[in-house]
Amino acid sequence: MDAALYAATLLTLAAIYAAFSLGLNLQWGLTGLMNFGGLAFVAAGAYTAALLTAAPSGTHVGGFGLPWWLAWPAGALAAALLALPVGAVSLRVRTDYLAIATIGIAEIVRLAVRNEDWLTGGPLGITGIPRPFEGLGQPWGQLAYLGLACAAVAGLYALAEATARSPFGRALRAVRDDEEAAKAVGKNPARLRVQAFVLGAAFMGLGGAMMAAFFKFMSPEALEPVTVTFLVWVMLIAGGSGNNRGAVLGAVAVWAVWAATDWLAAQLPGELATRAAYVRLFLIGLALQLILIARPQGLIGERIGTQR
């Protein structure tokens, strides 16, 4: 039973990351947008949902006590609204500029969250965020939340698949692979890019809302570029960018490796366990290098045409 609960926690975290990586896949895998600011959109979703669902408090705005099924879509919407101006400004020019702009916006959001105490509670964070189904008690509440997270990811996956197969998705690929050709057949690349960027950001926002509810606590410490932005890149590239199943698989596989190395490191005696912490980080980087060299398309590469 306990081992099952451990697996449930790992899978819940993997599901949250799967939402991030599906969003990034829409942006990078499908459209070729280099978004190094996933953190900003995760933060927007997480804080919006947290403020809407938390109990009223004097240390931050609100605490509106709304139910999660209202707050989670609001989190996704907030992330989309943040992405809209960023994308609209930076996507008119070359896509490289998006990478710079997103790094900037991520830093701005991170520092704003840390310093605007009236809004976010500053470094003290937001406590008392309710988690859906926690009233069911220990084993069932956690399993029910896993079910909800999986259902949300399944919904996102279905939406991402539908997008990828639609004429819109084909147009996005066309923009990615040959912008001039897309223009020649009358597509507007800038507009398509903004649409894909905003949709991907909404996915990340929903993932952020799921994350805040899972931790029941949100603070700036949870928003670190390494674990929120770049780990997602590792997952997507490992799984196979351009392929939605690859995005989900990458999230699960990387979390599984992460958890397995954590468990292995714990079996080592004291002093060695400390060093193992750094070896783990090194191994994750090494694994990414090996994947890039040996299998640049990831575990499951992109499949175009025969989508099945």
Added chain:
Amino acid sequence: MTRFALTRRTMLAATTAAALPLGASRAQAGALRIGAILSASGGLASFVPPIRAGIMLALNEINAAGGVLDGRRLELVEADDQTNPQVGVQVATRLVQADAVPVIIGPMASGITIAVANAVTIPAGVPIISPSATAPAISALADNDTVFRTAVPDGLQGAVLGRITRARGIERAAVMAINNDYGRGLADAFSASFQAAGGTVTASQNFEENRPSYRAELQTLAGRGNPQALVLIAYPASGGTTILRNAVENGFFSRFVLTDGMRDQAVVQAVGAQALRGTFGTAPGTAAAPEQRRRYEEAFRRANPTLDPAGAFVAQSYDAAYVAALAIQKAGQAEKAAIRAALRGVSAPPGEVVGPGDWAKARQILAGGGEVNYEGASGPIDFNATGDARGRIEVWDIADGRINTVENLSE
């Protein structure tokens, strides 16, 4: 046939004879695993080696003096939260659900402690004892009495700091605090207490870590309201030493008031004893009864000649491991609810006072059904209703290039 039977009987007897003590010794030797979540990598990594040494010192002393319960050895299952709440939640789940530890020491950072408690240990009912989480918010957790800390909350240290700063003749002070829960909480508590004592905070600034220079911030602070001293709430490596250097080199400030984060001999060496003359500060919980403290420090130095027993939260870590072991002994079993129920009793009066290195005595009293009151290396512990250690605050100053304890104040 007869011979065979005889042989078989002999064999059986021999096997039984061998198995009996073997079984008994295995019951004794079966290690009892307790968990620890430390930030072995990431932003707090530099604090970890002495803190781990503190925990291991307590466990080794206990194991050398006969272990817990019926002679079982305590073994530490360690997890690294990478100074990150997501990872903290994941490793805490592993400790609770896969390793099934009945009690956890840690996590270290306040934010991670809150995340881990909310997401994992409160629902599971596993007690956690943080040696170093000082944010006031932790007292307010709806935790079913599962969250304890041997660290003293920041509110108390700030209150004492405000009082003594005013008492030392400083009327106007500028405050510069690291921009996290530690810095903010302490700065607020200091300002409230300093103003209540009749002082004026001329200006207050939160700084971001690891900047190459803090001259701009210091110039702003020094230029407003003619402050007599700079109250600096920081850590040496992530900006504190740089700020002191900048302030001294440019003559922005000549008098400094520091907190536990900066109570480090390396700071004096880096900035210079001359420049830091007249500097004073506070620190929580380095103020146990002197003989308890001495026994702890001697044992620590013997075991770890290169580490500092007075380092940040090291004594608190030792005490966290010690009260966890006492609670297991008192509970009579390594079961989470029983340990949780026993924690407060072993840390506070009534009961016979035991201290660092008294394990054999404490175990005997508890085995005989008696009560103990652990007076630790960091203070009296005495967990209160919200699971916080009752604190004493040390006042220290820098004279002749050394950090000296001036006095110990209680609440």
